[in-house]
Amino acid sequence: MTDPTESSIDLTEKILDIAQDSGFKDLIDELTTQYNLSSFELQSNIPIPLELMDEENIEISTSEEASQYLAVLLEMINEPGIAKEYPFLLTGNTNGTKTNLSNISLLYSEDQPLKERTVSTNDQLLGSGVWKAVNLKQNVFVLGHTHPKLFGAETSKVFTSNLKPEIKEKYKIAEAGLNLSLQDLYMLVSFQEILKDKVPEDSKVYLTVLMFNGDMNAISIENGKFKKTKVVYK
Numbered sequence: 001m002t003d004p005t006e007s008s009i010d011l012t013e014k015i016l017d018i019a020q021d022s023g024f025k026d027l028i029d030e031l032t033t034q035y036n037l038s039s040f041e042l043q044s045n046i047p048i049p050l051e052l053m054d055e056e057n058i059e060i061s062t063s064e065e066a067s068q069y070l071a072v073l074l075e076m077i078n079e080p081g082i083a084k085e086y087p088f089l090l091t092g093n094t095n096g097t098k099t100n101l102s103n104i105s106l107l108y109s110e111d112q113p114l115k116e117r118t119v120s121t122n123d124q125l126l127g128s129g130v131w132k133a134v135n136l137k138q139n140v141f142v143l144g145h146t147h148p149k150l151f152g153a154e155t156s157k158v159f160t161s162n163l164k165p166e167i168k169e170k171y172k173i174a175e176a177g178l179n180l181s182l183q184d185l186y187m188l189v190s191f192q193e194i195l196k197d198k199v200p201e202d203s204k205v206y207l208t209v210l211m212f213n214g215d216m217n218a219i220s221i222e223n224g225k226f227k228k229t230k231v232v233y234k
Helices: 006-034 064-076 125-133 167-168 182-195
Strands: 058-062 087-094 098-107 142-146 206-212 216-222 225-232
Touching: 006 167, 006 182, 058 064, 064 087, 064 098, 064 142, 064 206, 087 125, 098 125, 098 142, 098 167, 125 142, 125 167, 142 182, 182 216
Parallel strands: 058 098, 058 225, 142 206
Antiparallel strands: 087 098, 087 142, 206 216, 216 225
16 A cells, blocks of 8 residues: 555546446445545545456466565565565566566565555666566566555554444455555556556556465456456465
8 A cells, every 4th residue: 555645636536537437436435425535645545345346357377486475475464573565566478368477576675664554665676677677578567565464553543444344244345454445546557657658558557465365466457447367376
């Protein structure tokens, strides 16, 4: 998840329009009204349940090297004290029906403070990872981060944890850390904007989140709607 800034204002309307066209209008409208979410900064905490998102008919898998890194991250985000939101970039190639993500770049430095509920990406490392992929003639770019298991007081600080049970049931909202959020979708749209004119025209751009239960889906925008594709990395 990311912290929306003033620079995101011109993207918020686009994000909300796509989310509503993707079947999340009632969810967004109800939570916005009930919890007085008067700005996109507040709305950005709205959980987006993956169960209600349509699927894209494509296969996505990762290389052995990338899978090993992801397995380590999965262990880390289930460990108290080091369970943080770790940013990373996956790149590879697609033939239209099958995608292989062969390269992974970690997007944080050793001295960079990481948090449990927001993600911070090192822009220099991101730029370097994208440049490397372009030079390798890769055409798939997946910006990712982890959703760690929350421990202790951190759990009660999350918007999802404080939703009424009937709302969670109505919209199939999972426990904190196992949903996407409008913040995450903002990250995808922002990443697409950043890559314009920097990657091949036929490139596929995704956001992915490695959940603490091991689930991992790549999210893309297809025909004006958010779509999910399961990433096989084990």
